[in-house]
Amino acid sequence: MESSVFIPKSVVLELTYRCNHKCLFCSCPWETTEEGYVMYDKAEELEFEDWKKAIDILHDLGVENISISGGEALLKDCLLDILEYIREKNVFNVGSSIVLISNGLLMNEDYLKAFKKYNVHLSMSLPGLDTFEQHTGVDNAAGVLYWFQEAKKMGIETTVNVTVTKLNYHELYETIANGLIAGADTLLLNRFLIGGRGITNSDKLSLNREELNGMLETAEKILELSKRIGSVGTEYPLCIIKDREKYKQLRIGSLCSAAKDFFVIDPSGRVRACNHSPIMVGHIFDKEIISNKDYWQTFTSRAYIPNSCIMCEDVNYCDCGCRETASIVCKDLRAKDPCLN
Numbered sequence: 001m002e003s004s005v006f007i008p009k010s011v012v013l014e015l016t017y018r019c020n021h022k023c024l025f026c027s028c029p030w031e032t033t034e035e036g037y038v039m040y041d042k043a044e045e046l047e048f049e050d051w052k053k054a055i056d057i058l059h060d061l062g063v064e065n066i067s068i069s070g071g072e073a074l075l076k077d078c079l080l081d082i083l084e085y086i087r088e089k090n091v092f093n094v095g096s097s098i099v100l101i102s103n104g105l106l107m108n109e110d111y112l113k114a115f116k117k118y119n120v121h122l123s124m125s126l127p128g129l130d131t132f133e134q135h136t137g138v139d140n141a142a143g144v145l146y147w148f149q150e151a152k153k154m155g156i157e158t159t160v161n162v163t164v165t166k167l168n169y170h171e172l173y174e175t176i177a178n179g180l181i182a183g184a185d186t187l188l189l190n191r192f193l194i195g196g197r198g199i200t201n202s203d204k205l206s207l208n209r210e211e212l213n214g215m216l217e218t219a220e221k222i223l224e225l226s227k228r229i230g231s232v233g234t235e236y237p238l239c240i241i242k243d244r245e246k247y248k249q250l251r252i253g254s255l256c257s258a259a260k261d262f263f264v265i266d267p268s269g270r271v272r273a274c275n276h277s278p279i280m281v282g283h284i285f286d287k288e289i290i291s292n293k294d295y296w297q298t299f300t301s302r303a304y305i306p307n308s309c310i311m312c313e314d315v316n317y318c319d320c321g322c323r324e325t326a327s328i329v330c331k332d333l334r335a336k337d338p339c340l341n
């Protein structure tokens with residue numbers, strides 16, 4: 001299998017559309033209901049035999065690293081078969097973990113034993129403590145913290161995955177600290193980005209500039225104290241960060257990695273540049289898996305830089321925040337990240 005366009009080495013497999021949380025901030029494109037935005041249909045989900053074929057194709061295309069998400073990945077009944085198949089093939093980066101992103105609601109000991117066996121790095125979301133239920137519709141902060149403790153006992157590497165919104169901003173310190181104290185090895189911090197169901201809730205969730213800096217400062221302080229490292233998964237425009245030099249433990253991304261470092265296969269096999277993107281660019285079972293080459297190459301060649309950034313001295317290191325959020329909100333991939341407005 002070959003492709004006439006660049007295919008990144010890492011892929012995210014979204015195994016299912018289904019989820020047992022109802023997160024206010026969910027950016028899955030199929031959760032968009034607001035008129036005037038791209039509607040993303042849910043087609044039939046791939047089953048185990050299809051995923052085996054997809055994994056073979058990904059291997060042939062040179063993909064080396066696999067992450068798994070959803071929806072909620074634990075709701076996919078063939079999840080463990082897929083993990084076993086990836087490891088059985090023994091062809092992807094054998095030493096590297098398969099990253100699995102979960103909300104933790106269905107976690108149990110059998111899953112953890114399987115994750116240990118298949119060398120899975122478990123990333124569980126903790127969007128607040130007191131505000132966990134307000135964000136997700138489910139009262140399970142204590143459950144997530146418990147499974148971090150159990151994973152630690154079993155020697156499974158974990159990440160606490162915190163989406164920061166205006167509603168949980170006030171308890172960010174406690175949220176991160178509790179995740180790390182429970183045993184999470186690293187932190188993944190995501191600022192709320194407008195997309196999916198989050199479009200409906202953007203007014204109450206979006207952070208202002210002061211809060212965007214405050215969340216970085218809070219995370220850096222805790223990471224320094226706990227001697228851990230973390231990263232910001234949702235890219236920042238560099239010019240919004242007050243003091244870039246002070247972040248030693250927290251890695252803050254400012255270059256969009258969609259279609260360059262990773263890409264996404266949705267639950268029905270359709271290809272997107274990023275999990276945040278509502279634009280389908282092809283299908284894993286098509287002869288050429290990328291059919292919308294123009295859209296894909298806008299990412300691979302960074303042809304999306306806003307005019308206002310062209311003269312900036314940092315433009316080689318900064319893509320002006322999230323390109324897909326700019327596109328969702330302003331209907332223009334070359335618009336400024338909405339956090340700058």
Ligand code: SF4
Binds near residue numbers: 312321
């Ligand atoms: S490239 Fe644009 S967003 Fe990035 S630092 Fe420069 S002006 Fe700011």
Ligand code: SF4
Binds near residue numbers: 233256258321322324
């Ligand atoms: S589109 Fe780019 S900047 Fe936005 S979340 Fe995806 S990888 Fe990050």
